[in-house]
Amino acid sequence: TFDSCKAYNTTQAFDISYLTYAIPSINSSIINCFSKNAQQTGMTTHQGTYISILNNNNVVGCKQGIYCRTKNSVISNNKIINKYGTSSTSYGIGIGESNAINCIISNNTITNARTGIYITDGTNVKSFYKYAGLLIEGNTICNFVTGIQLNKTAPYDMSPMFIDIIKSILPSLSSSDVKKKSILNIIDNMGTTISESIIPTLV
Numbered sequence: 001t002f003d004s005c006k007a008y009n010t011t012q013a014f015d016i017s018y019l020t021y022a023i024p025s026i027n028s029s030i031i032n033c034f035s036k037n038a039q040q041t042g043m044t045t046h047q048g049t050y051i052s053i054l055n056n057n058n059v060v061g062c063k064q065g066i067y068c069r070t071k072n073s074v075i076s077n078n079k080i081i082n083k084y085g086t087s088s089t090s091y092g093i094g095i096g097e098s099n100a101i102n103c104i105i106s107n108n109t110i111t112n113a114r115t116g117i118y119i120t121d122g123t124n125v126k127s128f129y130k131y132a133g134l135l136i137e138g139n140t141i142c143n144f145v146t147g148i149q150l151n152k153t154a155p156y157d158m159s160p161m162f163i164d165i166i167k168s169i170l171p172s173l174s175s176s177d178v179k180k181k182s183i184l185n186i187i188d189n190m191g192t193t194i195s196e197s198i199i200p201t202l203v
Helices: none
Strands: 006-008 014-016 026-031 034-036 041-045 050-055 058-062 064-068 074-076 079-085 091-096 104-106 109-113 115-120 134-137 140-142 146-151 163-166 193-195
Touching: 014 026, 041 050, 041 058, 050 064, 058 064, 064 079, 079 091, 109 115
Parallel strands: 006 034, 014 041, 026 050, 034 058, 041 064, 050 074, 058 079, 064 091, 074 104, 079 109, 091 115, 104 134, 109 140, 115 146, 134 163, 163 193
Antiparallel strands: 091 109
């Protein structure tokens, strides 16, 4: 467990991982921590881990905020201010590689990320999502190009993802030149529901 730790100017600040053919990391947590100016990810968890808690952290000036690849994780009450704005590799919270299923992403505030919450497949067929089971609730995303994005490596795969987006606020776009881009591009996926969320209409 990382608790009340600080990291500055690292490549990747906090990392929950595993040893190959050894005991995985289970019930690990990063709480009350501060990461600033990481070249890559402020905080990350890997496949091969189970139940990670990332709560009440501040991630500032990093290329990516938090990247989770752990089943049954909770990512909540974090404040993320990205460095790279609308860079194509900038996201606030990433959920990925098919392993991060049944996760809760709640009450986070994300600013200056190209994509606020980024749900993505892995790079090969074994790491494509068939099911996600994500609850995305009470998040505020500001100054973005895409608020919440599902990136399917296999676009022909229409497996229901079961993503629930509840009480989330996406109040603003980053600039007028991105108004034609998608704020929320997962609503056509079967099994996705959106309720009680404030999502602006594009002009």
